[in-house]
Amino acid sequence: MTYGGYAGKLLRVNLSTGVIEQQDTQDYLPDWYGGRAMAARIAWDEIPPGTGAFDPGSPLMILTGPLTGTAAPCSGRTTVCGISSAGYPQEWYSRSSFGGHWGPELKHAGFDGIVITGRASNPVFLKIENRSCTIEDAGKLWGMGIYSAQNMIMERCGRDWRVFAIGPAGENRVRIAIAATETESASGQGGYGAVMGSKNLKAIAVHGTLPLPVAEPDKFLEVCRLVRNEAHASHGWPHEPELDSNKVKKYGQRYQACTQGCAVRCYDARFYTTVPAVLQKGKKLSGQVDCIAGLFPGIEGSFYDWKLGFEAGFEIGQIANDEGLNHWEILVGLVPWLRYLRNDGVINKIDGMKIDLDSPGFWSFLLRGISRREGEFRSALSEGTVRASEILGIGGERLKQLFPAWGYAGHWDGHGDRINYVFFPYWIVSALQWAVDTRDPISSAHGYGQNIMGWSRICSPEHGLSWDRIKEVSSRVYGTETCADPESGYEGKAYPAYWHGQRSVMKDSLTVGDQVFPRIYSRKTEDNFARAGDMDGPSFERHMFTSLTGIQWTDSELNHASERVIQLERALLVRNFNRSRIDDEAVIPYFERTEQQTNPRADSAVGMDGDKFRKVMDEYYDLRGWDRKMGRPTLETMKKFDLAEEAKQLGDKIVEKV
Amino acid sequence: MAGFTVISDLCTGCMNCVVVCSLIQSGNHDRSASVIRVNLELFSGKHTHVFCRQCENPECRSTCPEGAINKDMQSGAWTINYDLCTKCGICADACPYGAMFWYASAPLKCDLCGGTPACCEACCFDAIIPAEDKT
Numbered sequence: 001m002t003y004g005g006y007a008g009k010l011l012r013v014n015l016s017t018g019v020i021e022q023q024d025t026q027d028y029l030p031d032w033y034g035g036r037a038m039a040a041r042i043a044w045d046e047i048p049p050g051t052g053a054f055d056p057g058s059p060l061m062i063l064t065g066p067l068t069g070t071a072a073p074c075s076g077r078t079t080v081c082g083i084s085s086a087g088y089p090q091e092w093y094s095r096s097s098f099g100g101h102w103g104p105e106l107k108h109a110g111f112d113g114i115v116i117t118g119r120a121s122n123p124v125f126l127k128i129e130n131r132s133c134t135i136e137d138a139g140k141l142w143g144m145g146i147y148s149a150q151n152m153i154m155e156r157c158g159r160d161w162r163v164f165a166i167g168p169a170g171e172n173r174v175r176i177a178i179a180a181t182e183t184e185s186a187s188g189q190g191g192y193g194a195v196m197g198s199k200n201l202k203a204i205a206v207h208g209t210l211p212l213p214v215a216e217p218d219k220f221l222e223v224c225r226l227v228r229n230e231a232h233a234s235h236g237w238p239h240e241p242e243l244d245s246n247k248v249k250k251y252g253q254r255y256q257a258c259t260q261g262c263a264v265r266c267y268d269a270r271f272y273t274t275v276p277a278v279l280q281k282g283k284k285l286s287g288q289v290d291c292i293a294g295l296f297p298g299i300e301g302s303f304y305d306w307k308l309g310f311e312a313g314f315e316i317g318q319i320a321n322d323e324g325l326n327h328w329e330i331l332v333g334l335v336p337w338l339r340y341l342r343n344d345g346v347i348n349k350i351d352g353m354k355i356d357l358d359s360p361g362f363w364s365f366l367l368r369g370i371s372r373r374e375g376e377f378r379s380a381l382s383e384g385t386v387r388a389s390e391i392l393g394i395g396g397e398r399l400k401q402l403f404p405a406w407g408y409a410g411h412w413d414g415h416g417d418r419i420n421y422v423f424f425p426y427w428i429v430s431a432l433q434w435a436v437d438t439r440d441p442i443s444s445a446h447g448y449g450q451n452i453m454g455w456s457r458i459c460s461p462e463h464g465l466s467w468d469r470i471k472e473v474s475s476r477v478y479g480t481e482t483c484a485d486p487e488s489g490y491e492g493k494a495y496p497a498y499w500h501g502q503r504s505v506m507k508d509s510l511t512v513g514d515q516v517f518p519r520i521y522s523r524k525t526e527d528n529f530a531r532a533g534d535m536d537g538p539s540f541e542r543h544m545f546t547s548l549t550g551i552q553w554t555d556s557e558l559n560h561a562s563e564r565v566i567q568l569e570r571a572l573l574v575r576n577f578n579r580s581r582i583d584d585e586a587v588i589p590y591f592e593r594t595e596q597q598t599n600p601r602a603d604s605a606v607g608m609d610g611d612k613f614r615k616v617m618d619e620y621y622d623l624r625g626w627d628r629k630m631g632r633p634t635l636e637t638m639k640k641f642d643l644a645e646e647a648k649q650l651g652d653k654i655v656e657k658v
Numbered sequence: 659m660a661g662f663t664v665i666s667d668l669c670t671g672c673m674n675c676v677v678v679c680s681l682i683q684s685g686n687h688d689r690s691a692s693v694i695r696v697n698l699e700l701f702s703g704k705h706t707h708v709f710c711r712q713c714e715n716p717e718c719r720s721t722c723p724e725g726a727i728n729k730d731m732q733s734g735a736w737t738i739n740y741d742l743c744t745k746c747g748i749c750a751d752a753c754p755y756g757a758m759f760w761y762a763s764a765p766l767k768c769d770l771c772g773g774t775p776a777c778c779e780a781c782c783f784d785a786i787i788p789a790e791d792k793t
Contacts, residue, residue: 070687071677071780101673101698108689147701159755160697182700211688214681221681221776228674228782255783256703257672263782271703286702 003065005548007107011133013126015199016056016118020133025112030561032550034112035066036095036508037565039081042115043093044646049576053085053191054173055066056119062106062204063113069104069260071210071224072544073231074513076260078103078164078187083363085175085198086191087327087438088386088407092577093569094438096192097508098164099259100185101190102206106163109208112505120200125153125165125310138202142171145322146180153205165203165582166193166520167324169371169466173197174382175407176334177371178327183318184288185258187406189440194318200403211431215550223447223547226532230524234266234515235446236454238463241267245540249273251310258290264516277331278312278360284441285318293317295331295419298357301416302333306339306357316363323371328440330367332417333402333409334385340398348395352373385409390598403536404431405587408440412449414595421459422449423597424606425489431591431608432497432620436631438573444504444514448496455521458600465521465528473529477538486601488507490612494619505562508542517541564641567633571646574632574653581617581631588613627655660734661712661768661789662775664694668785669705671698675777675786679720682776683766691761693768694777694786709777710757712736712789717756718749718767735770 002008003026010023025038032041039061049526051058060082067075077099084094105433106114110131123138141149150163162181169177170193177193180186187193196202216218233240243266247253255265262269269290277283285322297313298306320327335357338577341347349355353465356362380388386407389395402407402416410416413434414427422430426449433441442449452474457464465473467486475483478499482492503518519530519537530537541560545551553561573579591608598605618628625637636657638647647654676692684691695708716736719727726742727749729735749765751760759766768775778786 066763069677071674071681073674100669101700104673108687151701159699191750209690211686211691213685213686217681221678224678225779228780252703254667254703257670260673261677262670262672263674265783275701534747 002026002213003066003549003551005070006214006555007110007112007210007212009111009131011111011114011128013114013133013135014118015116015120015124015135015201018135021134022131029548031564033545033561034068034181034509035063035079036505036510037538037561038063038079038113038509039079039095040565040568040572043081044572047083047093047576048360049150049360051083051576053083053091053195055083056199058083058195060116060192060195060199061113061563062116064103064107065509066271066549067510067512067544068109070214070548072261072512072548073224073228073263073514074259074261075511076101076104076262077511077513078106079508079511080179080187080190080192082191082192082195083176084192084439085173085194086407088384090577092438093548093572094560095508096187096190097444097511098181098185098187099513100162100181101260102162102164102181102185103511104260105206105208107208107212108210109206110210116199116201118199123200123202125201125203125205126202127157130208130210143168147183147322149203150181153203157205158207161205161207163203163205166196167203167322167371169324169382170194170197171202172371172382173401174325174371174373175384175387176329176382177324178326180321180324181242182220182288183286184290184293184321186321186326188328189443193324207447214548216547220544220547223533223535223543226535227519227544228263230519230522230530230537230540231263231516232263232522232524234268236450236452236459237267238455238460238465238521240265243270247272247310252286256288258288259513266515268515271401272314275314276311277315279315285315287314287318287321289314290551291318292327292331292419303336308333308358308360308363312360316360319364320367323367325367325371328411329385329409332411336393337389337402339400341395342400344398350377372617373591373631400516400590401593404434404590406437406439411440411442411548412446413591414597417566418596420450420453422453423599424595424602425486425599426452427591428490428493428608428613428616429496429500431587431613432493432616433500435587435617436620441504444507445500446514447500447503447518447520451520463523469528470521471528476529476536477520479567487507490609490616493616494623497620497643498623500555501558501566502558502562505565506558509562509565510541510545512541560641562598564643567637567641567643568646570626570633571638571643571650575649578653579632581621581629584617584631585614606641609648622658625658627658630655660771661710662778663711663789664707664709665785665787666705666707668783669707670783670785671697671700671705671783673695674780674782675718676779678776682771683728683761684696690759691766693757693759708756710736711755712768712770717752721748722753723748730769733770733773735768737769738765738767740764743777
């Protein structure tokens with residue numbers, strides 16, 4: 001059966017041999033229904049134990065989902081999977097994703113995704129158009145920034161081509177290197193830019209005019225219309241923020257979709273058309289500022305109180321994009337760590353330059369040096385902050401205040417990340433999400449902490465909901481009011497982590513935007529539970545999926561398919577990396593430190609109680625069907641998810657049942 | 659005046675209008691069937707748009723040798739009578755806005771979805787508005 005929504009083919013490119021093949025997407029359907037789900041299957045089948053991020057045989061998977069590029073709101077995203085170069089303590093299987101318009105263009109070019117193996121003998125880029133792909137020389141592109149590389153390819157191929165590229169950081173295998181499209185849509189975390197660089201792959205250019213089928217056009221159109229009309233603001237923003245009138249006038253600030261299909265006025269995404277450059281005197285810069293990039297200027301009175309100011313901050317953010325460096329690592333991890341070291345008197349210069357975070361020149365020196373591996377200190381930082389600390393033999397204790405685990409800086413964790421406001425007990429769910437992942441888990445899991453904090457009247461005094469209403473609405477999703485109760489402590493924290501785990505897979509597989517889905521809270525219904533037509537908010541994705549593809553799954557079946565992905569990913573981590581509960585518990589010491597924000601209903605700020613958290617972990621493992629001792633899927637669980645054959649490869653690493 | 663207009667400065671480049679239109683016109687996501695097009699300028703943010711203005715005295719109508727383009731009194735849109743259309747393509751050449759498209763070997767233009775343009779509703783940023791609202 002041919003399903004709607006899919007382009008129909010996967011492109012497989014071996015850069016060592018130059019062999020280009022096309023595989024039917026149908027081979028993986030419907031079970032491994034797109035993006036992250038499909039990647040998990042391919043990874044299990046094709047990544048043997050011992051494969052490193054930079055091994056030529058290590059596949060880099062860039063995959064869309066059935067909803068990508070369709071009328072589904074916020075559906076322009078693309079998922080990147082493979083062995084991550086950023087992973088710590090080891091390079092291991094992980095994922096990332098990016099927005100923009102590249103994924104939809106790939107599908108119109110006839111492909112649901114690309115699996116790239118091998119290493120080209122010289123720099124190349126892929127040119128993909130309407131079911132054809134050629135490997136092109138990228139000698140003239142090598143060394144260019146991401147913006148210049150995109151523009152050069154677009155000048156050559158056409159302005160309506162979309163290009164996913166790496167900058168000098170990726171070329172130099174910097175472990176915090178991004179691959180990106182447009183001015184701000186990056187596969188930011190995971191270090192997949194370095195993986196592309198290791199393959200001598202500078203860019204992937206796509207263009208297409210092929211149609212994408214729809215199983216039930218009228219129904220799909222109507223479902224999407226209803227969902228689009230219901231969606232409002234991003235997670236945790238009960239109201240739609242307005243533009244800054246001063247910046248509109250001075251810098252041409254405007255809304256710009258961070259990905260195709262955007263349907264919301266979110267807090268984050270803004271485009272600027274005319275920002276005077278500070279370092280590149282006389283130039284006017286344009287580009288997008290999304291998410292954490294808004295922190296580059298610094299925020300007075302906050303932990304991030306450097307004083308670059310908007311114009312220099314904008315320019316430095318653009319430099320980081322162009323060089324191909326991960327904004328999150330720089331702003332929430334690396335720079336705060338450097339500042340700690342300076343304030344502690346450990347260092348005051350790096351590679352001969354005084355650490356001055358108020359100076360645009362210092363930031364430029366720092367970032368360009370990292371992406372080009374210049375100087376001893378910045379070369380060390382090219383390995384990511386955590387590895388740099390080991391290489392340089394400094395800052396280990398400070399590191400523990402900023403990096404929860406896996407080599408990633410804090411994110412909605414209540415400790416290291418101080419830009420996002422979350423207090424106990426909500427960061428317990430974040431801690432659990434961190435514990436069982438291989439990366440910062442929040443990028444596709446903002447739905448719990450960010451949603452609850454943002455919908456509360458603490459963060460949204462005018463538009464937020466009462467705690468009673470938040471508990472009531474959330475109980476429709478989590479089954480009990482305890483899960484969102486500000487006074488619930490450790491109780492009811494395993495289930496939200498479990499539930500949002502599946503939703504994370506769903507978003508990265510379908511694909512839809514994390515900041516909007518799943519829809520839970522709403523200001524457009526009497527009871528504040530998101531709803532449109534006869535659809536409940538949390539079922540929106542399933543309704544779009546079924547009417548588009550014709551795969552008539554229920555909520556429960558889509559959920560099961562998504563959880564199956566988590567089971568296979570965990571099995572892969574067990575088989576290839578010997579992952580166990582011992583690794584998961586590595587996050588505990590970080591969270592045992594005192595939180596940054598205090599629950600207004602508590603007497604004082606608290607840290608994690610490790611023993612109580614271990615019991616939450618037990619609950620989580622029970623929900624997943626993993627044994628409590630090792631934190632691994634049991635044979636019984638593997639069978640339940642139709643993974644009995646795969647379980648044979650795990651041998652005595654797993655137990656029969658709980 | 660019938661029809662809609664696009665305020666380019668408000669366009670976010672989300673492409674919802676194009677995608678929804680293509681779905682209505684072709685029953686699938688075939689962008690070449692869309693009768694509204696957005697030329698994304700992703701580095702400057704200055705997107706441009708191609709769409710039918712539903713002109714008062716349209717060139718497409720006046721140049722059509724078969725008299726196949728006439729006003730739908732209910733919607734106010736100029737529509738193509740395919741029973742009369744010989745697919746000569748003169749209308750497409752005549753449109754000063756490039757908004758008479760060519761799809762499935764025939765001309766295709768905006769018919770305002772019979773009166774309620776889906777692109778207007780699909781635009782979440784009020785960049786596509788009824789022509790009479792533009793002041």
